[in-house]
Amino acid sequence: RKEVEQDPGPFNVPEGATVAFNCTYSNSASQSFFWYRQDCRKEPKLLMSVYSSGNEDGRFTAQLNRASQYISLLIRDSKLSDSATYLCVVRSTDKLIFGTGTRLQVFP
Amino acid sequence: DGGITQSPKYLFRKEGQNVTLSCEQNLNHDAMYWYRQDPGQGLRLIYYSQIVNDFQKGDIAEGYSVSREKKESFPLTVTSAQKNPTAFYLCASSPDPQGGGYTFGSGTRLTVV
Numbered sequence: 001r002k003e004v005e006q007d008p009g010p011f012n013v014p015e016g017a018t019v020a021f022n023c024t025y026s027n028s029a030s031q032s033f034f035w036y037r038q039d040c041r042k043e044p045k046l047l048m049s050v051y052s053s054g055n056e057d058g059r060f061t062a063q064l065n066r067a068s069q070y071i072s073l074l075i076r077d078s079k080l081s082d083s084a085t086y087l088c089v090v091r092s093t094d095k096l097i098f099g100t101g102t103r104l105q106v107f108p
Numbered sequence: 109d110g111g112i113t114q115s116p117k118y119l120f121r122k123e124g125q126n127v128t129l130s131c132e133q134n135l136n137h138d139a140m141y142w143y144r145q146d147p148g149q150g151l152r153l154i155y156y157s158q159i160v161n162d163f164q165k166g167d168i169a170e171g172y173s174v175s176r177e178k179k180e181s182f183p184l185t186v187t188s189a190q191k192n193p194t195a196f197y198l199c200a201s202s203p204d205p206q207g208g209g210y211t212f213g214s215g216t217r218l219t220v221v
Contacts, residue, residue: 043198043214049209
């Protein structure tokens, strides 16, 4: 079983739609959690950290459920520029473990 | 501006050759990491270093070597022992080995010809 699992997608949504991505992790001792965004043929960039209390950054909301070992990312009012691959990332001890990513394509 | 620089952007290697990928950061970060990404796959950890003159193997270290003689620099050598080296290589750094996210360089695309 992979340490971090994501649905690869693609998720094809129209502009203005709300879309949600989910991620599960296997190590219950994992300490911190992140969502990264990766554009095609580019490096990953930190989108946001994920906290147990949930956190919001503009149109993006991240949630963590430690009991279920589940992380989510919600994007409201999708823009064309949101088209990218979203990586779920978990810290275990001294390194980050990356999921394979969920691809989002927003169309006009 | 602070950042992390990888060079070259594209690299072509003949079979049997060793090549070295450069990674330099001016963020004053203690920890540095090398990942490999293959098409349609996630990032896989090759080597990492939490402090100067010390480094650890990641999940796929075979056929690779690193050094960390300076805080700013963490070069990766892809040796001829690496059987399938064609990939996108990403270097990252972090201010705190125990927490926080990473800052990535823009990557090196290595192709074996």
